[in-house]
Amino acid sequence: MMIEFSIFTRELVLTIAILGPILFWVFLKIRRALLDDGQADNPLGIPNAELMYIDEGKQTKPFFNRQFEVLGKPDAMYKTPTGVVAVEYKSRKGSVKDSDVSQAMCAALAARGDGHKVYQVIVKTQTDQLEVDLPRSDKELYSRIQQDVAAARSIKKGGKGAANPHPAKCRSCAHKSSCQYSIA
Amino acid sequence: MARSKSNWISASEVGRAKFCAHALELKYSGAAVSASAEKARARGDAAHEQFNTEMRSAERDNRCFIASQVYGLNDPRTDALREWRDSVLMPTAAGRLFVKVYYASSPYLVNICRRLSVVDSTMRFLLDGFRRVIHIADQKEL
Numbered sequence: 001m002m003i004e005f006s007i008f009t010r011e012l013v014l015t016i017a018i019l020g021p022i023l024f025w026v027f028l029k030i031r032r033a034l035l036d037d038g039q040a041d042n043p044l045g046i047p048n049a050e051l052m053y054i055d056e057g058k059q060t061k062p063f064f065n066r067q068f069e070v071l072g073k074p075d076a077m078y079k080t081p082t083g084v085v086a087v088e089y090k091s092r093k094g095s096v097k098d099s100d101v102s103q104a105m106c107a108a109l110a111a112r113g114d115g116h117k118v119y120q121v122i123v124k125t126q127t128d129q130l131e132v133d134l135p136r137s138d139k140e141l142y143s144r145i146q147q148d149v150a151a152a153r154s155i156k157k158g159g160k161g162a163a164n165p166h167p168a169k170c171r172s173c174a175h176k177s178s179c180q181y182s183i184a
Numbered sequence: 185m186a187r188s189k190s191n192w193i194s195a196s197e198v199g200r201a202k203f204c205a206h207a208l209e210l211k212y213s214g215a216a217v218s219a220s221a222e223k224a225r226a227r228g229d230a231a232h233e234q235f236n237t238e239m240r241s242a243e244r245d246n247r248c249f250i251a252s253q254v255y256g257l258n259d260p261r262t263d264a265l266r267e268w269r270d271s272v273l274m275p276t277a278a279g280r281l282f283v284k285v286y287y288a289s290s291p292y293l294v295n296i297c298r299r300l301s302v303v304d305s306t307m308r309f310l311l312d313g314f315r316r317v318i319h320i321a322d323q324k325e326l
Binding site for chain 1: 188189190191192193194195196197198199200201202203204205206207208209210211212215216217218221224225227228229231232235236238239240242291
């Protein structure tokens with residue numbers, strides 16, 4: 001009985017000694033694969049994201065935020081486990097500009113008005129990409145663009161807009177030929 | 185002169201005001217747009233469409249997971265499984281639930297398939313069997 005037990009024990013120990021590391025290695029591999037799932041299958045590199053909206057041009061209606069009276073369309077929106085990511089795409093090369101971020105934030109605020117829980121905006125040019133985390137409160141988000149919204153409203157109602165000449169800006173401006181401040 | 189009484193403002197107007205408020209003023213006053221700017225706009229529209237296509241393609245890739253991983257994204261067998269999903273699973277509540285669970289879990293499995301060829305081979309074997317069970321293979325060969 002004693003001999004049988006010791007043989008059994010020895011075989012058990014041997015089996016564990018051989019299979020144990022193999023199983024442990026398989027466990028580690030699977031665990032690593034599971035934990036590493038952050039890789040994205042979209043051009044923006046957003047992990048675990050599902051494309052939920054694309055601006056198709058004129059046939060896509062904008063979102064409206066009635067509280068702040070802003071409207072807009074992000075270029076795309078991705079649904080992620082933590083909320084919605086709005087995308088603003090600029091076809092030019094070069095870095096992301098402040099004006100791009102303001103536009104993206106305003107479009108995100110508009111989308112929030114229609115019930116989309118946008119928590120981040122991604123602004124992408126051909127050579128650059130910037131992720132901006134948004135405040136949870138709509139009011140706080142609005143406060144970040146309030147100055148620009150006020151300026152746009154004022155101009156829309158007949159006010160004057162201050163010129164902000166800069167060689168690169170003026171070169172890309174659609175109205176450079178009629179602008180007295182242009183330094184293009 | 186008041187151009188508009190409405191308080192509503194669009195995101196692109198906000199962006200323009202930040203970029204150069206005078207440019208926005210010129211836009212509202214109907215200032216001419218240069219021919220080069222029109223061309224740039226057309227190029228921008230085309231680039232946007234290209235980007236939309238990229239996003240849609242990537243999404244399609246993302247949604248095909250295991251079959252795409254095993255057979256390839258545009259393989260007829262993958263297409264056949266998509267058709268089966270749309271025609272058999274999606275019309276029923278239970279089928280939609282299954283698809284939802286599958287969408288939630290299969291990216292993990294794909295990740296493992298990418299790393300371990302033995303899992304990839306096993307998935308191929310199982311998918312082939314599954315296709316035989318649902319007669320997709322026969323339908324595609326006809």
